[in-house]
Amino acid sequence: MKYDFAIIGSGIIGLTLAFKLKQKFKNSKVLIIEKESDSISHGSGRNSGVLHSGIYYEPGSLRANLCTNGVKELKEYVKTEKLWIDECGKLLIPTSKFSYSNLENLFKRAKNNGVEIHKIKNNEIEKLEPNVNCQFDYGLHVPVTAVADPKEVSSSLIKNLKKMHVDLQYNTKILKIIENKLITKDYAIEAGQIFNCAGQFADEVAKKSNLRFRYSFLPFKGKYWKIKNENFKLNHLIYPIPDLRYPFLGLHSSHNRYGDFYIGPSSTPVFGREQYKGFFGESVSESLSIFLNFSKKIIFNENKLRSLSVRELSLLTKQGFFNEIKKMFKNIRADELELSNQKIGIRSQIFDPQSKSLVNDFVVINQNYTTHVLNAISPAWTASFAFAEYLIDQAKL
Ligand SMILES: Cc1cc2nc3c(=O)[nH]c(=O)nc-3n(C[C@H](O)[C@H](O)[C@H](O)COP(=O)(O)OP(=O)(O)OC[C@H]3O[C@@H](n4cnc5c(N)ncnc54)[C@H](O)[C@@H]3O)c2cc1C
Numbered sequence: 001m002k003y004d005f006a007i008i009g010s011g012i013i014g015l016t017l018a019f020k021l022k023q024k025f026k027n028s029k030v031l032i033i034e035k036e037s038d039s040i041s042h043g044s045g046r047n048s049g050v051l052h053s054g055i056y057y058e059p060g061s062l063r064a065n066l067c068t069n070g071v072k073e074l075k076e077y078v079k080t081e082k083l084w085i086d087e088c089g090k091l092l093i094p095t096s097k098f099s100y101s102n103l104e105n106l107f108k109r110a111k112n113n114g115v116e117i118h119k120i121k122n123n124e125i126e127k128l129e130p131n132v133n134c135q136f137d138y139g140l141h142v143p144v145t146a147v148a149d150p151k152e153v154s155s156s157l158i159k160n161l162k163k164m165h166v167d168l169q170y171n172t173k174i175l176k177i178i179e180n181k182l183i184t185k186d187y188a189i190e191a192g193q194i195f196n197c198a199g200q201f202a203d204e205v206a207k208k209s210n211l212r213f214r215y216s217f218l219p220f221k222g223k224y225w226k227i228k229n230e231n232f233k234l235n236h237l238i239y240p241i242p243d244l245r246y247p248f249l250g251l252h253s254s255h256n257r258y259g260d261f262y263i264g265p266s267s268t269p270v271f272g273r274e275q276y277k278g279f280f281g282e283s284v285s286e287s288l289s290i291f292l293n294f295s296k297k298i299i300f301n302e303n304k305l306r307s308l309s310v311r312e313l314s315l316l317t318k319q320g321f322f323n324e325i326k327k328m329f330k331n332i333r334a335d336e337l338e339l340s341n342q343k344i345g346i347r348s349q350i351f352d353p354q355s356k357s358l359v360n361d362f363v364v365i366n367q368n369y370t371t372h373v374l375n376a377i378s379p380a381w382t383a384s385f386a387f388a389e390y391l392i393d394q395a396k397l
Helices: 012-024 062-080 097-101 103-112 122-128 150-163 199-207 284-299 302-314 318-325 380-394
Strands: 002-008 030-033 090-093 118-121 138-142 146-148 167-169 176-178 181-183 188-196 220-227 237-240 252-255 261-264 337-347 350-352 363-367 370-374
Touching (some): 012 030, 062 146, 062 380, 097 103, 103 138, 118 122, 122 138, 146 150, 199 370, 261 337, 284 302, 302 318, 318 337
Parallel strands (some): 002 188, 030 167, 090 237
Antiparallel strands (some): 090 138, 118 138, 181 188, 237 252, 363 370
16 A cells, blocks of 8 residues: 555544645545544543643643644634634633742743733622632633534534545554555555554654654543533633643633533553553553653652652542632532543653653654654643644655
């Protein structure tokens, strides 16, 4: 089999990349290879569906640039295709003195990234959101943030890719990359250019193409709690003001088109790449290696991972979780929270042993015929269309 472009992984990055490649090179032969039987089994079908504005990220970083551009393109796509979107905007609430001390930094960062943001008084917040508890004088309002349905976006892209004659091959796992050949269990595929968009397995796939890099994989699980009280409503997305040193945004509200409200996701260390239930993955040796890697970082408190893990442990019980969220929400009781068995995601997070910290930006590495996408953490879903264009640029096509 011969293709001009072969993409490993049919998550949002793989799908938008195929879309952009076909727009740019109309007569090209494009293949997407996916190990699952659908495109939404992992990150792109398990996220909050938030179209982020780009306020959080270091100015000049890939996350800042690709998010601020990507959000416009994703919104345009969703609207053109008449998909569900709620342009509700976001309120950011300080939940501690430390969090409040970050308000000004976040405000400046948002301005530097060119995002519309406003300071908003606590009494105005409570008028807009009777179920929100703002203990400090001010919060922040970001009007551009919206919510869409990630599964609907993927299926719309797949429908359009089929019309564009892109081949999508499910149930096919890439075991190795040798030069410009992708090796599966049964056959090899030749491609002019290969893109590794394998999400939680991207570093593994990169290793199997003999790419040398210093990063290790540190997966964090995100669980959500559903609010069972049907009278509990929010008009905006509600987020805490986070610690900007970490790639996590803190426990926040999310909602879907059916009017269900959730709070999450947690950021719990987990010892398997696709371990949505329990802590350990299918491969014993890999689980052990991730466990030892985590343990070392926790013992030496690298990048404050011990403190982070201790805080996360307290969120594992319903009462611990409730104690945390009542800093931001009111009119809600612990017995109205139900842990969701379906809404669980795992971040494709990598760790840099050189800086001894969690990598806080997307990482793209070019190698002969292959472009590898590592650390496609949030907001890669929002950024996807702009990210795809960046990948085409990086591959110098
Ligand atoms: C809990 C949580 C909440 C989030 N919320 C948001 C949000 O609100 N907004 C936002 O912008 N971002 C959010 N994100 C981030 C976002 O979901 C991801 O950044 C995005 O989905 C990454 O897409 P992807 O295509 O790289 O990966 P994926 O969607 O994981 O796709 C990768 C695909 O590659 C396939 N694959 C892997 N290995 C192989 C192989 N060897 N051969 C063939 N196929 C392979 C996998 O099966 C998978 O389908 C969230 C993430 C999490 C975990």
